Amino acid sequence: MVIGQNVLLARIPKMGDNYSTYLLDIEGTVCPISFVKETLSPYFTKKVPQLVQQDTRDSPVSNILSQFHIDDKEQLQAHILELVAKDVKDPILKQLQGYIWAQGYESGQIKAPVYADAIDFIKRKKRVFIYSSGSVKAQKLLFGYVQDPNAPAHDSLDLNSYIDGYFDINTSGKKTETQSYANILRDIGAKASEVLFLSDNPLELDAAAGVGIATGLASRPGNAPVPDGQKYQVYKNFETL
Numbered sequence: 001m002v003i004g005q006n007v008l009l010a011r012i013p014k015m016g017d018n019y020s021t022y023l024l025d026i027e028g029t030v031c032p033i034s035f036v037k038e039t040l041s042p043y044f045t046k047k048v049p050q051l052v053q054q055d056t057r058d059s060p061v062s063n064i065l066s067q068f069h070i071d072d073k074e075q076l077q078a079h080i081l082e083l084v085a086k087d088v089k090d091p092i093l094k095q096l097q098g099y100i101w102a103q104g105y106e107s108g109q110i111k112a113p114v115y116a117d118a119i120d121f122i123k124r125k126k127r128v129f130i131y132s133s134g135s136v137k138a139q140k141l142l143f144g145y146v147q148d149p150n151a152p153a154h155d156s157l158d159l160n161s162y163i164d165g166y167f168d169i170n171t172s173g174k175k176t177e178t179q180s181y182a183n184i185l186r187d188i189g190a191k192a193s194e195v196l197f198l199s200d201n202p203l204e205l206d207a208a209a210g211v212g213i214a215t216g217l218a219s220r221p222g223n224a225p226v227p228d229g230q231k232y233q234v235y236k237n238f239e240t241l
């Protein structure tokens, strides 16, 4: 298998292509970027001061915080807030966020606005895997508390039983590196030719194309414009897939 960031074996999906396996990004692909920026991030940042001050030994949160190796609480707080403000895909931050968001989902304060066509897609396809910078814990929460598009005020939907596996930067590596997609192919036991990867980030699509995975660019409201967008098969929704 040839792996190389510079060797792009891009396969653009054509009508009638049939994939047995789908790999989905989350933010900007199955849910709006605004959900992360306006709901998840503020929920987390509000809790950071309390989290750092009340840090008690041997709790899961404390064990994660210790991985930053910053003893001074003020400095630790500033570091975490800076990572969030700069949207750094830091594996320790991502683990921490999963623990904090759990409180929001479980108390009913947060429901994930997964697009209706993405809900339908996840239910109707046989092999669906997720690959997000958000931790596996955060991914399972998000898909466990999905706002029902037909009854937004009612109980949330749990899509986890429709999802075959979850990958993040801790399990598989950075999303912009080709080796990460080779790791995922190995873990799911699939050939590159069987897989379609959908993401809003062209750097991620190029990295996946490096192992021969077919790719599609998710174009959702609020996503950043993509230079060279014509290089990709663009999907405004997943109804035709």
Ligand SMILES: CSCCC(=O)C(=O)COP(=O)(O)O
Binding pocket: 025, 026, 027, 028, 036, 040, 089, 131, 132, 133, 134, 135, 138, 139, 142, 175
């Ligand atoms: C799944 S948790 C919330 C999203 C998040 O923290 C994140 O970094 C999303 O990145 P993605 O790779 O899904 O674009």
Ligand SMILES: [Mg+2]
Binding pocket: 025, 026, 027, 028, 029, 199, 200, 201
């Ligand atoms: Mg994304």
